Amino acid sequence: MDFDRIREKLNILADAAKYDVSCASSGSDRTNTNKGLGNASHMGICHSYTEDGRCISLLKILLTNHCIFDCAYCVTRKSNDVKRAAFKIQEVVDLTINFYRRNYIEGLFLSSGIFKIADYTMERLVAVAKKLREEENFNGYIHLKSIPGASDELMYEAGLYADHLSVNIEVPTISGLKLLAPDKKHEDFTKPMLKVKNEIVRFQTERKIIKSTPKYAPAGQSTQMIVGASGETDKDIMYSATYYYKTYQMKRVYYSGYVPVADDTRLPAIGSQVPMLRENRLYQTDWLLRFYGFAVNEILSKEHPNLDMDVDPKLSWALRNLYHFPVDVNAADKRLLARIPGIGMQSVEKIIKARKFRRLNWDHLKKIGVALNRAQYFMVCDSRHWERRDLDAEKIKGMILQTSSGKFRNQYSNQLSLFN
Incomplete structure (x- = not known):
């Protein structure tokens, strides 16, 4: 094994994964069996956060930063002049096991750029999780990023091996998606979401009757929105979030402030990074909607489309x-x-x-x-x-x-x- 090349890949693909914040690990109770490796139950996953609030408890990498799309807001888009790399399936498996044995990580967060077609990429992500579960007997936490446009068959298989699935909606509004990612369709994101939601409901129903029914994505699914890339208001963002919570039974919706990665006329100017305070206010609003009985139109309206930065x-x-x-x-x-x-x-x-x-x-x-x-x-x-x-x-x-x-x-x- 070329360790220098593996280290170089890890540097490139771990750095490219840092923009994805939807890596919360709570909600799974997968326990260790048959003297396997790892445990995602209870304290098996420990959260650790960077200074800017992002979770670092998992080995968080991309399978590849090659991508066939040219989304304006994405650092890995095909027109961006960045160093490219791709892991082999076995390399990700080996890294996960070796890092876990050294107590560096508690699990794996695996995403990817899209090379060739969506199904080809999703198939490789599933293969990593399958190898970890079946060949390495790994019972630690696995979060797989669903690839927009992936088939129902692959989404079904992904949920059998992963604790948590997520597909990032990326831009809160359909009009914003058309502007910044014209190669993508809104239904490419919602189709995998619907499949995961339906399978979670089906498996939960079957487990009430047949106790031996395997668990399907026991920690649920989540999504992430980029805030501030397409000029949407906080009202637009929270109405979109509420829709995804209700329609697809999302466990969490994450809000990631836009980080300028290119000089593109469709995007805010370089240097106009969204402040962390806006992210914080959106999370506070999300909490009020989910746990305090508020409705979006009580907090945000036509007269007050954006949140107050002075007070919560x-x-x-x-x-x-x-x-x-x-x-x-x-x-x-x-x-x-x-x-x-x-x-x-x-x-x-x-x-x-x-x-x-x-x-x-x-x-x-x-x-x-x-x-x-x-x-x-x-x-x-x-x-x-x-x-x-x-x-x-x-x-x-x-x-x-x-x-x-x-x-x-x-x-x-x-x-x-x-x-x-």
Whole structure:
């Protein structure tokens, strides 16, 4: 084996894979059997994140960065002058096993550029997972990136060997896809999604009757959108995300800020990289939609098509809808409690349990974990000494931002004092 060449391939194809952020590994419970290698159950996958928030717990590589498409936003597009490489199937298998034995990784995240046709590429991705499972008896975590346009037969086989499948929708809107990736069709992305969704439902139903039915993609499927490449608003992005959650039962939708990779007139200018804060606000909104009972049109509208970068989306909604407040935490239902800025779902559950025994005051709420620097302006409790009801939205926002910046300055000063 030419180790220098393998190392060179690894450098090229690991670097090319860094733009894909949809590599979360939770949700699988594949356990080790017959003295096999690895375990994806419970703590078998440990998350580790880079400074910019991307998961690095898996061996994350492309099978190849050769590609037949010329998508404007993609670093591996065929017209880009980059160094190309391709792994052989056995090379990926060997790398995974050797890295796992050395405790470098907990599993494999495998994507690929498209060479020849979609099915040829997808067939090779499936072959890697099949070899790991059947020949190496590898029970660790495997995430395969589905290739747009891959056949139903290959998607079915992929789900038998992989814990998680994902196909990146790439651009949030159909019009944006036509502009930036004219060689691709929207149905090339949605067809594999639908197949995976239907197979997950079918296998789950069959397992209720026949316990020996194998698991199919037990960690589900996800997708990823590039944010800021085609001028879409946050409203466009969140409506698209909601559609994919509902239609294809996505486990997660990931949002990746556009990183300029080429000087193309269809794209934002070089140097106009999407800030991480916008990604963060989109994830916060995603969380509110999935777990807090919000609808997209409550947070984003024609009048407010983009998220506020100064404050989180729940606080922004509350400031625009002050007529809902103040909420009595000793009487309000779960839905209303969850809409108070500074109160998370865990705190909501604690409040509901605690108020069965007594009426709650500010001290109780602070011990429960409520962020009073925000919540105090939107609720009442069994205390009356700190209620400000004469403030408008701008004053409340200013006071919260002032408190937050002061807290940051204090933390920064404390950190500096450690070094003095």
